[in-house]
Amino acid sequence: MSIFENFFRLSVFSLVRDRFLYLLFSLALIALLLIPAFSMFSMRQVQELSVTLCLSALSFLLLVVTVLTGSSSLWRDIEKRYTFSVLGLPVSRAGFVLGKFSAVALLLAVVAAVFGAGSFAAIKVAAGVYPSDIPVAWGVFCAAVAFDVLKYLMLLAILFFLSALSTSFYFPFLAGIAVFIAGSASQEVYEYVQGAYGKGITPAAKAVITGIYYLLPNFAAFDLHPHAIYALPVPPGGALLTFVYWLCYTGVMLSLAVWSFSRRELT
Amino acid sequence: MIGRVVFGILLCSLVAVAVPFSRSVAERPVLVKLGVLPAAEPLKMISGDQRYLLAQCAVVKVLFYYGTLVEKFQQKIALQPEYGNMFGTLQTAVVLDPWNADAYYFTQAAFTWELGKVDEVNRMLEYGMKSRTWDYQLPFFAGFNAAYFKKDYANAARYFQQAARLRPDPLLTNLSSRYFYESGESRLGLAFLDYMQRHATDSKVIRLYQLRKQALLAVMELQQACDRYAARFGHLPEKISDLVAAGLVERVPADPYGGSFYIDDKGKIRSTSKFAFAPQTAWPEKTTPKEMHP
Numbered sequence: 244m245s246i247f248e249n250f251f252r253l254s255v256f257s258l259v260r261d262r263f264l265y266l267l268f269s270l271a272l273i274a275l276l277l278i279p280a281f282s283m284f285s286m287r288q289v290q291e292l293s294v295t296l297c298l299s300a301l302s303f304l305l306l307v308v309t310v311l312t313g314s315s316s317l318w319r320d321i322e323k324r325y326t327f328s329v330l331g332l333p334v335s336r337a338g339f340v341l342g343k344f345s346a347v348a349l350l351l352a353v354v355a356a357v358f359g360a361g362s363f364a365a366i367k368v369a370a371g372v373y374p375s376d377i378p379v380a381w382g383v384f385c386a387a388v389a390f391d392v393l394k395y396l397m398l399l400a401i402l403f404f405l406s407a408l409s410t411s412f413y414f415p416f417l418a419g420i421a422v423f424i425a426g427s428a429s430q431e432v433y434e435y436v437q438g439a440y441g442k443g444i445t446p447a448a449k450a451v452i453t454g455i456y457y458l459l460p461n462f463a464a465f466d467l468h469p470h471a472i473y474a475l476p477v478p479p480g481g482a483l484l485t486f487v488y489w490l491c492y493t494g495v496m497l498s499l500a501v502w503s504f505s506r507r508e509l510t
Numbered sequence: 511m512i513g514r515v516v517f518g519i520l521l522c523s524l525v526a527v528a529v530p531f532s533r534s535v536a537e538r539p540v541l542v543k544l545g546v547l548p549a550a551e552p553l554k555m556i557s558g559d560q561r562y563l564l565a566q567c568a569v570v571k572v573l574f575y576y577g578t579l580v581e582k583f584q585q586k587i588a589l590q591p592e593y594g595n596m597f598g599t600l601q602t603a604v605v606l607d608p609w610n611a612d613a614y615y616f617t618q619a620a621f622t623w624e625l626g627k628v629d630e631v632n633r634m635l636e637y638g639m640k641s642r643t644w645d646y647q648l649p650f651f652a653g654f655n656a657a658y659f660k661k662d663y664a665n666a667a668r669y670f671q672q673a674a675r676l677r678p679d680p681l682l683t684n685l686s687s688r689y690f691y692e693s694g695e696s697r698l699g700l701a702f703l704d705y706m707q708r709h710a711t712d713s714k715v716i717r718l719y720q721l722r723k724q725a726l727l728a729v730m731e732l733q734q735a736c737d738r739y740a741a742r743f744g745h746l747p748e749k750i751s752d753l754v755a756a757g758l759v760e761r762v763p764a765d766p767y768g769g770s771f772y773i774d775d776k777g778k779i780r781s782t783s784k785f786a787f788a789p790q791t792a793w794p795e796k797t798t799p800k801e802m803h804p
Contacts, residue, residue: 284566284570284573285566285569285570285612286573286611286612286615286616286710286711286712286715287611287612287615287711288610288611288612289711291609291611292566295562295563295566296563298559298562299559299560299562299563302559302560303560373711376644376645377644391559423558424556424558427556427557427558427559428555428556428558431551431554431555432555435551435555462558462559463558465559466558466559468559468562469562469607469609472562472609473609473642
């Protein structure tokens with residue numbers, strides 16, 4: 244069995260044993276039970292509100308799992324001195340980092356799949372009470388869930404990179420949240436600067452903002468929520484480009500995480 | 511032992527205080543506030559993929575606030591409605607989620623009849639039409655506003671045509687033709703209110719339309735009597751009670767908004783309530799998002 248596979252299996256077992264996961268699934272279940280009732284607050288778009296609530300709850304859930312597990316996975320092993328004994332052996336540190344990353348990625352995918360299946364029932368109930376003029380686009384809904392998972396996998400890669408740099412839990416945790424907020428807003432800020440507002444600022448400031456825009460992860464591109472809520476078509480070209488962007492950005496962040504962790508003094 | 515005694519005393523005290531406490535909370539002075547939502551642009555930037563939920567929360571907040579106003583009004587409790595803030599909140603909601611049907615529907619329901627903000631409402635509906643390209647209701651609302659409130663029949667026909675293209679409905683087709691304004695504005699208004707009430711799901715909004723229908727029916731009854739009086743006596747009645755004295759109406763109907771009917775110098779039936787819950791407050795032109803600038 245390869246080193247990667249070993250670390251992956253060990254990390255999965257460690258995550259499954261974590262009581263935090265059971266708390267999370269309990270909260271998700273309560274949220275799913277409440278969604279049809281909360282959807283009735285809408286006057287004219289009960290079904291649309293149920294989709295909104297499902298996707299918002301899932302996004303929040305994935306954010307919590309990503310930030311907490313992404314910030315703590317490497318730090319916890321270092322803190323418990325697990326890495327000192329294991330990484331003293333002739334094993335690859337890349338296998339260690341990638342194994343842990345893949346285990347958390349699997350957890351995110353499972354959370355999304357379970358919550359997505361629960362959302363199907365919640366939306367069916369809400370849509371059954373007040374049918375909408377527009378049908379529920381289930382294919383687009385699945386695409387929105389999948390793109391949410393991709394978005395949080397990208398954030399997870401960034402958190403692993405920050406964890407590989409830091410000796411503290413707080414740095415990747417707080418920096419990860421800051422990157423998430425900045426990455427979610429960067430597209431809006433960029434468009435704002437490119438528009439009429441941009442004429443009033445200096446070219447140097449504009450160049451700095453543009454540079455930061457390209458450096459930060461662009462999370463806005465992964466937002467297919469309006470498409471799923473209002474059954475709007477997803478442009479395939481844009482979706483493919485977003486996927487390629489995800490592949491490259493996540494790959495770069497993971498490479499940096501592996502490189503940084505491999506150079507780290509752990510003894 | 512001491513710990514158990516202290517716990518017992520605290521528990522008994524909590525039970526004893528629960529009823530007077532909840533009573534005092536329920537009897538607090540009436541203070542209903544909508545609160546302030548930050549400007550649309552920064553909110554859109556920081557809310558990420560939660561902006562659609564935020565938009566819906568803003569709409570629900572306005573709806574709850576308005577529902578409370580209607581309840582207080584029916585209990586004869588005078589409050590100064592924050593109409594400007596309500597409209598600003600709904601504008602922010604549609605910038606966050608330009609597809610949100612509730613925001614457009616409620617704007618149409620609350621800001622045209624009572625406040626006469628027809629231009630602002632139609633600007634918001636125009637903004638919504640760019641996103642809700644399949645929805646016939648937005649051009650239908652805009653067409654009604656143009657015809658009924660603005661007497662702008664050319665624009666109304668254009669909107670109704672747009673609505674009829676999206677939903678081939680005999681009503682919309684008729685409205686888009688020249689016939690629609692020959693049928694008389696009061697009947698048009700009543701037909702519109704009937705349509706809106708039939709398609710409403712929220713009890714507060716249904717009640718609101720019921721009030722307006724009652725007011726419109728009362729005005730129609732009095733206006734017809736006034737016209738008959740003028741035809742019979744060759745001059746306008748001086749006061750509403752003249753219509754009862756002449757036997758044209760059995761009694762003066764009540765204004766559901768709490769005002770008193772009177773006849774203006776052009777012979778039109780008006781009410782001291784202006785068919786609104788309270789006088790209009792300042793309008794937040796400065797907070798209008800740039801997307802909805804005229």
